[in-house]
Amino acid sequence: MGTVTRNKLETREVDATPYAASLIEGHRDFGYNLETALADIIDNAITAGARTVELIADTVADEPWIALADDGSGMTETELVEAMRLGSKNPTDEREAEDLGRFGLGLKSASFSQCRGLTVLTRQDDRTSCARWDLDRVAKRNDWSLELIDNPELVTGHDLLPETGTVVIWEKLDRLSGGYAHDRAKRAEHMNSELSHAEHHLRLVFHRFLEGAKPRLKLSLNGRPLKPIDPMATSHAATQKDPEEILRLRQGDVLIRCHTLPHHKRMSREEWEETGGPEGHLKSQGLYVYREKRLIIAGGWLGLARQTELTKLCRIAVDIPNTMDAEWKIDVKKASAQLPPVVRERLKKVVERFVGTSKRTYRSRGQKLVDETRFPIWNRVQKDGQIVFRPNLEHPVFRTYAEQLPEDLREGFERCLRIVGSGLPIETLHAELVGNAEAVTADETSANDLEELVYSLAVTLMENGVPSDALSDTLQSNPFLRVRWEAAAPILEDFLRTRIS
Template sequence: MKPVPGPKTNIREVDATPYAASLIEGHRDFGYSLETALADIIDNSITADANVVQLVANTSLDMPWIALADNGIGMFEAELIEAMRLGSKNPTATRASKDLGRFGLGLKSASLSQCRKLTVLTRRGGKVACARWDLDRVARRNDWSLELIDDWETVNGFDLLPESGTVVVWEKLDRLSGGYTHDRAKRAAHLNAEVAGAEHHLRLVFHRFLEGPTPRIKLSLNGRTLKPIDPMASNHPATQKDPDDPLRLKNGIIHVRCHTLPHHKRMSREAWEEIGGPEGHLKSQGLYVYRENRLIIAGGWLGLARQSELTKLCRIAVDIPNTMDAEWKIDVKKASAQLPPVVRERLKKVVERFAGTSKRTYRSRGRKLVDESRFPLWNRVQRDEQIIFRPNHEHPVFREFAEKLPEHLREGFDRCLRLIGSGLPIETLHAEFVGNGEAVTPDVTEENDLKELVFSLATTLMENGVDADALPETMQSYPMLNSNWSSVSQLIEEYLRTKVQ
């Protein structure tokens, strides 16, 4: 039998190799910032088993440069050439559990997003290799020929190369110059500000690698060791931590753990602001997604809840393995992801349950201010669906002062209190609390005013059955008095002495 011929086709093949100059310029525009670009390079260092990573920024030179040096396993020349190839790894390939890479683009795309000249020096087994991409050279030649540098001793950053490890050097920092091409001082100031801004990001993203008595890596900036920023405040004694909640899926296990931060009054101002970051706690509440202990998403609810003042203490750590990159749609920068549907449904229930913890923390403190049994300065009144705050006319200080007034002045005094209540700047207070609630504090109490308050309140409490021995403990429950406790405790002793006399 004669073979039956296959279907006739009209397909032709032509060479469609991309233009080198155009494609490599396109790799500059994946949306990296300086901080995400540096983090991507550090990922490679961690994957290469480095435990020391140095970030060096020489910003004051006529031709400034930035280098990242590690003491990892280094590369032979053939490995270096492959590492400098764009798309050197298939994102669908199986990776080791500690591998923080994704597309095989990070070294090149992250670096070239910030500079036009990328040089990599590496040493392994006593042999040094050096390769370079110079975009100006690629533009002139329009080909994919990688430069191999034999006189590597003359390369910037060579002195940072250890016996085993790699140094990544960025030069021609066109995108970090701030436009100050001909003003060396202003360009240096701008570069320093950019690097300083990236520092917080690196301390946050790699905090799990920097923590503990024997951290997995030591990260330094111009010789200064960087300390971790734990967004969960895990080691603070007042942080509330729920048990680990594992979610077993086809491609691995997702671990979910909820944390409720302490109220800001229980933390130092420096620690509170550091954990809140540049945008504050209102923006930093929410989900913290870690991929192999490396932070991918830092805050935000990803559509699961609204940001609010009452939930700003909520932090949920979500740990995913690198086997789930496709499901989570991890981007090239490893700075964003999307919740898979099955995970979204699970987390939605977790968030709904957990958000109440943070709300209760704030509301419990709020209730102390309006507890009717404690003679508050302000009363909370609920009318229909509205909440009104009014000065408490029956407060001992107000009542005692009113009783000392002539009868014809008492109505005027009450009118003043009512006007204070109706003139409460609700919209302004709301804007301040939403924008920077921790900065809103009560005014300083004058010494004579504080004495009047303590004496009047102590008299009223004792008239209502509070023993002298219980007076300090009772009065310390007032937030206003507690915040001035050193002075208040002395005033209570003075008051009790006058009662004995």
């Protein structure tokens, strides 16, 4: 056999250094918005051991600016230069257990997404260091020259720097002007609106750090402390909690905890709206994934279930360590992830069981509301595979009134009731219940109508053998009267007093 000769590739090296102006502009478009950008800066502060983070925003100045000041460990000048380098950390490097970083891009990419001027002031061991990226300067020079500032006392935000810590300052806020760069009032209004949305996001994302009598972190916006928003309503007495499950994997443990939120009538309006968030409870149901106690996914089933009205109070907290970043495909913004196959399989079973239990609970409750022994005003009827709701013509109020009518008018009265039933606005009701169910409520009942209902039911119950001393408990089992019992109770007392006398 002949000898096979393998020729060695001949290579040459050329300089392919990325153009600074192009690359740094590209870092502005990683998909950050104001809330995710601010959260990324706060991640760095927490990783640096900060106990306090102050978010200061001057939206009315000729040149608006935003600063985040923390009392963390601060940096030396060498560490600052490294922190300002794009891609300062390898995402595959092993991290400390509570390190919230990912790629070493967050400080720069998050900041550039909102501004063209990024300045960082930091102090450690009584020595202050200051560095700045000015994107306009980079575009003009097309090089990677970072500016080091030797007189930091002249920098905006210098007065916010604690004895030890860091201040991140955003200037040239071109992405936050809302197109109102030359209208100062409207620009400020737009920026304040964006900050308001960001405030809710930060209270949610860092809620575990903000909770408790001695919170791990104190966070404020323009001097106003931000309170945590717990999407699980963990401390509410009416929240239902399933036993936790632990999925042990080679890269670490995944902790799974299922919660069912209380019905909106058992929560204050503020609690209900905060846990539902801007999009409401229908959209906020589902999985809440935490990475080192920091929320990275807030709601949605990630393909494991459908969002329905029956499951809108179902929420599952999933805790993962930062050692699983690659498996979960955590993105630069730490705002999205993908379920690893082994976790998806376990969660699929958890979700099926949890959602199934919730649906059965709601269906059971629905059946009780239309139980015939409770004299419902509406009857639920299955007809040709469909569900129809009809006025209950045998309801004591309807029956009593019909019996008081002349014989020739009774059929007309019952026909009117049937027409009311046929005209039930199903499509409109469905749209309202899907979009904003908690805002749909029954109309107010007049005192005379309530009195007629109580008297009619009481008479009918007694005629059917219910003793007078059991009337109160029996009537309160009626959902309509139960929510109006404060007004109905005196009417029943008058009825009993009249009957006894």
